[in-house]
Amino acid sequence: MAPNIQSSTIEPEIAADITVDGSKQAKREFKAQIVWRNVAIMTGLHLAGLYGLYLCFTAAQWQTIVCAILLYIISGLGITAGAHRLWSHRAYKAKFPLRVVLTIFNTMAFQNSIYEWSRDHRVHHKYSETDADPHNANRGFFFAHCGWLLCRKHPDVLEKGKTVSCEDLLQDPLVRFQRKFYLPLVFVFCFLLPTVLPNYLWGESFFNAYFVCALLRYTWTLNMTWLVNSAAHFWGRRPYDKHISPAENAVTIIGAIGEGFHNYHHTFPWDYATSELGPKFNLTTCFIDTCAYLGWAYDLKTVSPQVIRQRKERTGDTKDKGPYGYYN
Template sequence: MPGQATDAGKVSFCDAKEEIRAELEGLAFCDRQERPGAREQRLNIVWRNVVLMSLLHLGAVYSLVLIPKAMPLTLLWAYFCFLLTALGVTAGAHRLWSHRSYKAKLPLRIFLAAANSMAFQNDIFEWARDHRAHHKYSETDADPHNARRGFFFSHIGWLLVRKHPDVIEKGRKLDVSDLLADPVVQFQRKYYKITVVLMCFVFPTVVPWYIWGESLWNSYFLAAILRYTISLNGTWLVNSAAHMYGNRPYDKHVSPRQNPLVTLGAIGEGFHNYHHTFPFDYSASEFGLNFNPTTWFIDFMCLLGLATDRKRATKAMIEARKAKTGDGSG
């Protein structure tokens, strides 16, 4: 169960005008007016990240022009790489390493680590540590992508500024002994830069060029740049949209929501109110295989004997929680 570090009845989301003003001005946290006397803290912008993310998204927009010029196989390959990328985050860094909601044998962990490097969203250790902080200190300054600071911040802004001191301080107190003990996690962390270059950019680009004669230009922009940008935003929508838009049938006292559109973009991660209520559930949803490609993948790995010990919330547990804390919508 996720720890609630704030009382939802006492700390409300800042309104739309405050969010827009905070995002445009780049000033203090949007809850500064809710806590009189609190020290105003300016955002420490990381301009290198601002430039790189801007160039990446401009490259993705340009990539759209190349779609009609590319071979159909290249487009299919780009989509296949998107699925691999997503699984490296959803089945790997999220459900396996962050929540330990199932167990994976060595070949599967190696595959998921490689797919996670293709995702290029920080190494598994840092991703899982920050995600555990997100659950334990959700919607506080110790939450890396605190949604109370506005849509832009929780979507991409948190990557464009230095981490809040509380994120670093509280993150150091989390138990990450299991991550430190996993040789696959440590190997990926040690060689992260080279694995990212190979898996995120070189491998997706070379395959279409070498096997079916696509131009390197089209391969790079479609299978690497466009695919990477879309996968990033799919993950970020879980932090932003799924914390602001949707219903809360399991726990109306937390901000995460059920968001079907996010579920489509993040291959099963949009059942977010459920996930924050039952974070140990390997399916991250009450509905099992109901458009949850990540759950399909984990179940298939179990059939192959590569995954075991899937954890699930019982039907009785779910219904009891709905009746106690749900908003009555489901």
């Protein structure tokens, strides 16, 4: 869920004799330490993205803007249909051609390799809203959105993350290949091609193409992904499990091309559609369904309507019926 920014794994000090309820016990003391190199990278990236947005209104050709939007969707699918639903959750299976396409799309997204993204996401689900959660929403909106990339990891993320199995990921030769050659592949698919192709195909300047199709598109895609970690853990309805923070968030349903049905997803993480609505309002599910029609995707996992209804009645917020027939 993040660009390839290095996070230090230096362990903080261990504090002993901490008074708790009048007694003393050993307790790990943690103080967030900012990684200023990451802050500088993120600041520069967002300033460049804003300049790319300025060029959309002043200098860039309309074809370049359309291209940036298409690349945002394509790279987004590399995260949603690829790293998330396919590799992290094994919610469906994909034949080799589709895995090649999703690997390319994922590389264009530049949010860490498939292996690293999936590993962090599995840790997030297993230890959600605890210190072991890489983007723990209990530490605030900004931390959950992008602050977790700007400071050193909590030691629980490192320690408990080792208990999450990811061996299956490395059985895929495409995951191994991408991981081995990740940075050169990112240079080609995330930055070089989005800069060169607009110039070659319709005569856009390299300058405009770089700032609009590469940097603006990349920055926008990052923030749409991050909103699932932040906004979708703070605001929205909880019709499936009112006891957890993930919520159905309309902004991320659209911006993250279908990933905003977050209360449902954390309740039923194995469902390939991440929603009981199927393809409605869910571009990623439409993409997977199309691939299944073509024979590229198969064994799509779903949850029965009976199980969904029983879960809503047992743990859902029945006072908030909401739109789209959640309680019909």
